[in-house]
Amino acid sequence: MSLIRSAVMAIVAVVAASGGVARASGPCSTPEHRQFDFWIGEWRVLTPDGVVAGINRIESLHGGCVIRERYATGRGYSGESLNTYDATRKVWHQTWTDSAGLLLLLEGGFDGDSMVLEGNRTAADGRIERQRITWTPNEDGTVRQHWQVAPPDGEWTTAFDGLYTRQAATPAP
Incomplete structure (x- = not known):
């Protein structure tokens, strides 16, 4: 019985060390x-003035090869992204789509x-817009997401600035 208990404790330690997500060795x-x-x-995602912008659930899927985001405001807007690291090109890729038809x-x-x-994204009027999103983990465990937009040769402006604060179990958006 002590051998089984030791094995279970080792598994629990691995899961805890990985932030609650057990990861096997493999391609990802x-x-x-x-x-x-x-x-x-x-x-829970907050605007700079502390208003709740929405709820976001980010999870690791497919053996740690994909990170899926599911966002909802609770006011009719929702979206989802798939994120993966492309090891052959050494680049992260995100595909985002939402209830407003944005890709x-x-x-x-x-x-x-x-x-x-x-x-880059082509706006409804045919203009090209540059898009940049930056996620920065903070020492207190929060994450800042700063989304910026700019015309091809213009200055960046903020489209969204959100502070992610962890919450206990949340229903999926």
């Missing part, structure tokens, strides 16, 4: 594949202390 177990793991969790294709990587993904 490299340090690069783990760079975005700080975003995994159940979050964003972003790519980038870990830059200093932040994940930075960028891409």
Whole structure:
């Protein structure tokens, strides 16, 4: 019985050390594949003035190869992204789509202390817009998401600035 208890305790320790997500070794177990793991969790997203913007559930899927985001405001807007590290190109990729018909294709990587993904989008009027989203983990366990938009040769402006705060079990958006 003591051998079984030791094995169970070892498994519990591995799961706890991985933030509650057991990961086997495999094609997506490299340090690069783990760079975005700080975003995994159940979050309440606040605007800079403290208003709840929505709830976001970020989870690791497919053996740690995919991070799925599910966002909802509770006021009719929702969206979802799939994120993966492309080891052959050494780049992170995100595909975002939402209930407003928006499709964003972003790519980038870990830059200093932040994940930075960028891409172009064609607006309804045909103009090209540059998109940049930066996720920065903070020492207190929160995460800042700063989404910026710019015309091809113009200045960046903030489209969204959210502070992710962890919450206990949340129903899926």
